[in-house]
Amino acid sequence: MSHPFTLASAWDTSSVGEPADISLLELSHLGEHLEHCVALRGQLERFLAGVAWLQAVVAEHVVTVALLITLLVGAVSLVG
Template sequence: MSNTSSLEPHWDTASMGLPADISSTERSALSEHLSLCCAQRGPLQSLRVGASEMGGVLAGRVVTSLLVIVLLVGGSWLML
């Protein structure tokens, strides 16, 4: 008994039967694009990423986050 599958993928690539290889012009364009992207990332990028992660944590725990914020504001108000 053989286990051959008749559900093999039947699709073609955009390489039209040729080896799918990247050309030197495509490689240099990609390198230039990645260099520009890395150059645009400044020190604010890490701040944006941190704020986004904090927003995700806070969104998942709305009630707990509100309680912590109220406690922090109340505690700082009592210290004044």
């Protein structure tokens, strides 16, 4: 037996037939949640900035050491 297809919505909301509205308590909890997210994002951004700084410092030294090794190898090959 087949059931006829209907385009009507088959779900209900918690507003139980009344217009859906947000309460002051829900707004308060949403505000607290957003403040918490902003605080976490601030810490993450500081951490990522520190990682970027450390990477830049290490990269500078790697290039310097590679240059010194190249110059040393070049000088030794000229002498020997």
